[in-house]
Amino acid sequence: MNMNVETPKEPVDAMTFQLPEELQVKVKTRDVNVHYGEKQALFDINLDVPANHVVSLIGPSGCGKSTYLRCLNRMNDIIDIARVSGKIELDGLDIYDKNIDVVELRARVGMVFQKPNPFPKSIFDNVAYGPRIHGLADNKTELEEIVVTSLQKAGLFDEVKDRLKDSGTGLSGGQQQRLCIARAIATRPEVILMDEPASALDPIATAVIEELIDELRQNFTIIIVTHSMQQAARISQYTAFFHLGYLVEVGDTEQIFTNPVDRRTQDYITGRFG
Amino acid sequence: MDSEHIVKSFDSDLLQIESLIAEMGGLVETQISDATTVLTRRDTVLGKKVIELDKRVDEIEFEVDAAVVRILALRQPRAQDLRAVLVVLKLAGNLERIGDYAKNICKRTSVLANSKAIGNSSATIKRMGNLVQEMIKDVLDAYVSRDIDTADDVRLRDQEVDQMHNALFRELLTHMMEDPRNITPCMHLLFIAKNVERMGDHVTSMAEQVHFLVSGKMPDDERPKGDNTSYSSVELNAVNGENNDG
Numbered sequence A: 001m002n003m004n005v006e007t008p009k010e011p012v013d014a015m016t017f018q019l020p021e022e023l024q025v026k027v028k029t030r031d032v033n034v035h036y037g038e039k040q041a042l043f044d045i046n047l048d049v050p051a052n053h054v055v056s057l058i059g060p061s062g063c064g065k066s067t068y069l070r071c072l073n074r075m076n077d078i079i080d081i082a083r084v085s086g087k088i089e090l091d092g093l094d095i096y097d098k099n100i101d102v103v104e105l106r107a108r109v110g111m112v113f114q115k116p117n118p119f120p121k122s123i124f125d126n127v128a129y130g131p132r133i134h135g136l137a138d139n140k141t142e143l144e145e146i147v148v149t150s151l152q153k154a155g156l157f158d159e160v161k162d163r164l165k166d167s168g169t170g171l172s173g174g175q176q177q178r179l180c181i182a183r184a185i186a187t188r189p190e191v192i193l194m195d196e197p198a199s200a201l202d203p204i205a206t207a208v209i210e211e212l213i214d215e216l217r218q219n220f221t222i223i224i225v226t227h228s229m230q231q232a233a234r235i236s237q238y239t240a241f242f243h244l245g246y247l248v249e250v251g252d253t254e255q256i257f258t259n260p261v262d263r264r265t266q267d268y269i270t271g272r273f274g
Numbered sequence B: 001m002d003s004e005h006i007v008k009s010f011d012s013d014l015l016q017i018e019s020l021i022a023e024m025g026g027l028v029e030t031q032i033s034d035a036t037t038v039l040t041r042r043d044t045v046l047g048k049k050v051i052e053l054d055k056r057v058d059e060i061e062f063e064v065d066a067a068v069v070r071i072l073a074l075r076q077p078r079a080q081d082l083r084a085v086l087v088v089l090k091l092a093g094n095l096e097r098i099g100d101y102a103k104n105i106c107k108r109t110s111v112l113a114n115s116k117a118i119g120n121s122s123a124t125i126k127r128m129g130n131l132v133q134e135m136i137k138d139v140l141d142a143y144v145s146r147d148i149d150t151a152d153d154v155r156l157r158d159q160e161v162d163q164m165h166n167a168l169f170r171e172l173l174t175h176m177m178e179d180p181r182n183i184t185p186c187m188h189l190l191f192i193a194k195n196v197e198r199m200g201d202h203v204t205s206m207a208e209q210v211h212f213l214v215s216g217k218m219p220d221d222e223r224p225k226g227d228n229t230s231y232s233s234v235e236l237n238a239v240n241g242e243n244n245d246g
Helices: A067-072 A101-110 A125-135 A140-153 A173-186 A203-216 A229-235 A253-258 A263-269 B008-041 B042-073 B077-114 B121-145 B150-180 B180-215 B234-243
Strands: A027-036 A039-050 A056-058 A080-090 A109-112 A193-194 A221-225 A240-243 A246-252
Touching: A027 A067, A027 A109, A027 A221, A039 A067, A039 A173, A039 A221, A039 A240, A039 A246, A056 A229, A067 A193, A067 A240, A067 B180, A101 A109, A109 A173, A109 A240, A125 A140, A125 A173, A140 A173, A173 A193, A193 A253, A203 A221, A203 A229, A229 A253, A240 A253, A240 A263, A246 A253, A246 A263, A253 A263, A253 B077, A263 B077, B008 B042, B008 B077, B008 B121, B008 B180, B042 B077, B077 B180, B121 B150, B121 B180
Parallel strands: A056 A221, A056 A240, A109 A193, A193 A221
Antiparallel strands: A027 A039, A027 A080, A240 A246
């Protein structure tokens, strides 16, 4: 990246974009600033994420998109020097309120990471882990039902139904990632955060995950960080472009990829020096 | 011009298709100018050159098509790059059609060569051709310099070509009614005039493409249209009446 780029002095007016009124806002972000020690990583982020939609966060490395994603289920809490200010609401509930149970929040806001990271346990136990610790099943039958449904929703059940006792780490990369998605949805979250979920997968496994994301949006709200602009264009309804810690532009995915408003968005998506 | 791509060969790909359009545009301008000269001077030798030139115009269109397919497949262009690639496809199509019309004018002129002049219709067609030629030059300049104002201006100038076509249409019908021996040359002249009028429509379409290229949107206002020959008629009585009075 060109380090001579001047840091924008003013918060950029990315907010001329308005979601259609009929959409229910699931995650509302207002004036969020994040500091890592002295360094500010995010500047006055304002973003509304509509329920049952896929929103892509795009931007060059270090632009703050993953930092923003991690704010949404308070993953930044585990970094000592991270300081988050501003307001983030999940269905109107302030998730940074001191009375919020972070463990419960993370059950409502699940996360899937770049590299598949199944537990070194059986396929069954990987998916059953969350429901067990959150006490979502009263008996063994209920637990089995949750595991099967989650694996089915993640599009993995048919491939693993005869070997649920086998280790999760023995699956292929694409299957492992779908196992992680099954694990994430087993706690019945409302929002799923995905941090480059397909970047370590081959094109076929990527296509399977993309198809899955489109199906999952019926039941979940999905926010996905991706470096693949084609992927953002394919799977999301809305796209947000981050640059140097600012949210530069938000819009319909189609508009962002065909006729972006901001010069920096245009330079980024067309592969120009910005 | 926009800032450069990180992948430099992408820039040279885009420059290549742009220069193909410029070359094609130059050839087509020559074709129009020569075709209308062929008409006014009944110069069949120059006519053959115009017809010959059309082969190169067609070749360039194929080159543009191939380059566009390659860029779409290899670069997956987005935003203004995507528009730049899609627009050349249409511009090349428009230019190719205009070249065909010029060629057709020359073919028809070879029939006209042995017939007498019909009023000053050839001169009128030459003036129409000059207008279209200027429009092409301006729209290509607008394309290269990404100048939306010039493109919009060209789009409106087609009305003048249409109006000349309307007047010529009525004039030629009258000549045909006056003397059936005029019918063959008049029909060819009508088709030639229609060819030039259609060229103007293609230039208008090119101007709209340049507007889209620059702004990402098609012009949203309705373009004023001047061609009303589809609804025109000249009454036989009027012509006969005039003759009787005289």
